[in-house]
Amino acid sequence: MKVYLNIILYLCLYGFIFRFLPIEEKTKKKLFILFAAFHLIFVQGFRFKSVGGDLYRYEVFYDIVKYFDLNQFINHRFELGFKCVVWVFSNLNLSFQNFLLIISVFTITLFSKTVYEYSKFPLISFVLYLITGMFDFGFSGLRQIISMSLILLSFKYILNKNAFKYNIIVILASLFHKSALIFLLFQIFNIKDIGKIYLKIYPVILICIVILGSNLSRLLTIIFKQDLLTYYSDDFSGFGGTSLVIFSVLLLSAITKIILKESNRILDNLIIITSVSLLFQSLSQYSYLFTRFNLFFYQFIALLVPNLIFYWRSFFSLNNKHIKFIFDIIIFFIFILLSFNFYKLILEGNPHQIIPHIYRWEDFNA
Structure with missing residues (x-):
């Protein structure tokens, strides 16, 4: 559990360091997001393949999909997009362990990109990514976490009222988890x-x-x-x-x-x-x-x-720097204290079977 709770502490440390660096605000934001994303990718992407409740059935599918005939491939219950991606990497003889790393890099990078574009306070966004269970879910729900990350990309086209590109991305997301199709309804709000x-x-x-x-x-x-x-x-x-x-x-x-x-x-x-x-x-x-x-x-x-x-x-x-600083400190401590305790309660329930955390280079039987 400690490795997950420490993420919040490290995020605070990164935020504190970059806040007081004498560089442009945009550069501070980029550096914080880069360090935060790398930390999440490290913890999730380099975990041992037993860390995550649904990974066993995904690994079995990953190992056998290359031997499927066309009929078996089409009739398997997983969505077509996910099956195609798995088939490609499986035939490239990439290990399932490395496949997990690729998924973590992909999903956390897309979340980080969206945070950079639309969040005023990236630290809060990353902490919320933890305490809402999205980070934990990414250890187990491979199909849906890919689909969720693609839906983040579609937000840009809702704002721009670009229905064609929005539909393309939502449909692409549904090829990894069909529940993404519900986002097709959101176009009605642009009327x-x-x-x-x-x-x-x-x-x-x-x-x-x-x-x-x-x-x-x-x-x-x-x-x-x-x-x-x-x-x-x-x-x-x-x-x-x-x-x-x-x-x-x-x-x-x-x-x-x-x-x-x-x-x-x-x-x-x-x-x-x-x-x-x-x-x-x-x-x-x-x-x-x-x-x-x-x-x-x-x-x-x-x-x-x-x-x-x-x-x-x-x-x-009211644009007073000193008041802004005091406001930031108060909000920061209240938010982090509540988040830390709330995340601890979530981890104790261990809904996605990510505890104990084991890195891929550690001895699983130790």
Whole structure:
């Protein structure tokens, strides 16, 4: 567990060092993201192939796919894009261990690129990447983490209203995990005033989801993933901690737009995506189907929260450097303290079987 908790401490160290270097802000940001990304890649990419709950079945598939005939290849249950990528690397005789490293480099690099482009505070984004479970999930859910990373690329084309490129990337992402197809629906919010109307009636939608959640989640589970009915529950246990956190972020977003009158395409689209996340989170207590869907949305929360903090920081500081510094220190310590303890609780549950952590050069039987 220590190797994972230490990541937060190292991220803080990198942030502290680069903050006080006498260089341009853009260069500081690039250096921090470079060091943070390398650290995550090192921990995830160089782990032993036993670290991750689903890796055994992925390794079996990796070893045998090169011997499949066309019919076996087509009928295997994994998505076509993932099968093709695995087939290529397997036929190149690349070890499964190195294949895991390539996936880690690919997914964490795409997340880091998105953080650089859209996050006001990269440190907060990287910590959120940990405590929302996305980093841990990347050890196990290979198909979906690739798909999630590709969806991050599509965000640019939502902002630019480039429907063609957006659709291409979403469809490409669905070739690694079909749940990515849900993002095709987000184009509707680019239609004039649809996004504004949606946000106005959002409270009504949320109430309906809560009231009808059990029946709705059962219906959608049957339609999209009937085998997950074994994880289905009729009981409403109330909003859990994750739902409350997302709700708090949305409430802060609403206050930001009303009081600070902040409105831009990045902020507005991140709010819409996060609002959908709460709808899915409300259904996830009934069916595991929605828990898997929601992972796609958590990565956008890692972009929204730093932007909200930035706007409130500007509001309170009034461009005074000393007040800004005090504000940063207070937010930093509160956020890191809460994140450290929350991440520790997640790791103790070990949902993705990443504990104990073992590097590939360590003796597994030691």
